[in-house]
Amino acid sequence: MKKTLLILFLSMAVISCKKDKSFSFEEKVYQKLLLETCVEDDCTEIKITTAEIIKPTDEISTKINQNNLAIITDILSFEDEKKTATTYDDIVQSFINAYTDLVAKYPKATIPWQATADNVVTFYNDNLLSFTLDYYMSTGGASGFKGEKAIHYNPTTGEQYTNEQLFKNYNDFKQLVITKLKGSKSIDKGDTIQKDELAFDESSFQLPEDIFIYEDSIVLNFNSSELGALANKVITITLTKEEVTPYLSFDLTPKPNTNK
Template sequence: MINKNFLFAFCCLLFLLNCKEAIKTTFSDVTISTKNNDIVAINIPQAYGNETIITNINSEINKAVATALHIGEADSIPSISTEESIISFNKEYQSFKTNFPESTQIWEAQIDGEILHQSPEIICIAITTYINTGGAHGNLNISFLNFNSETGHLIPNENLFKNMDTFKKIAKTYFNETIKDNDYLFDSESFELPQNIAYNEDGIVLLYNTYEIAPYASGIIEFTIPFENISDILVFNGSY
């Protein structure tokens, strides 16, 4: 007969192992700044939990911040921390003031992040940035980051769906309905999916940033396709 104490200890060990494997990724909003910084404000989610998973997620969020604050060619964005990105942006502003002392332009940068959706299979985060370095208006941009909940790796848009062509056909009908009052600005025959596609609480949200498919006056275009209308072509389960 199996010793009862041994059986109890064995069950406890299995329980602890299962708990360790099931560590849930959680998020906390953090505000990041540096000494002598008064032009950059950053409030972003920071992941906690399994070390490998959260390292992947936090690294991609940091890359999004670095990209937003980078001044220069897009292909020369350095791999630096958020604090270093803030310092670099401030240095660029100081250089601008030195080179153009007569300018009264004050630079500013606001970066905010939010969790759009989180399930055991997928985590979706939106990063909203507003950068003003002069000109008629600042630049507002929203980026969606989709992560595999089990690995923390980014999920390309094409890997969100079992059949991308089918999804595109469905998305086009919702797009046409969204822009029907401004259809003169768009060529419905050349419809393309946006760069930003993600899960939210109600379904799959698609977002076109300003200038992505239309003039500045059209602003941001956003619409959501309910889960029940595309559940059969979704790769990831959005249920909590």
């Protein structure tokens, strides 16, 4: 009897430990600046800021950290054949090498290059870990390119969620967004786009690839051309926590802050 109780106690303890396991994050910065390349205030520079899991140091934490690294590598790497970097320093050095190689071949190509990536945690609980990655790159052209990416993980497995897995019924959520678009009078980041200016086809309507999840809301950014708007703008739809709760596969109750 005592042996049975001991086994039961130990089993409950193990389950409790697994349930109570939390990630601890630390902001880390990887940066290099070439002062000799500066033209007035512009210098060749790359800066990567990441929220990395530092505890626990287990397989799941490593899996998530490495996947974020691979995503940023794919965006910023300058290798002829893109390889998954083993460290963020590899990405930094790849960018600097690409610039110095170009200058060596074309000494007059002195326009500074710039690259930034900022990866932050926007939501975290036992069922969901969400990151937002803002990035920008300019390699001497008339204008650089910038973007924003949402990355969602299952904290218990380290696997990346698909957008469909975020919702109980993806099509029902899509219909909610359509309803929101139709009912909005001012829904973009810049000048007002009136609802009667939108002419998208509901039957072929698609949600954006990136769905940004925060503690109190979900945000979707549309290219205006996707919605039939004539103006070239980013159209933003913000859904409150209360609006999306019936559709989500999990609740939006966050864990206590574990960032450093």
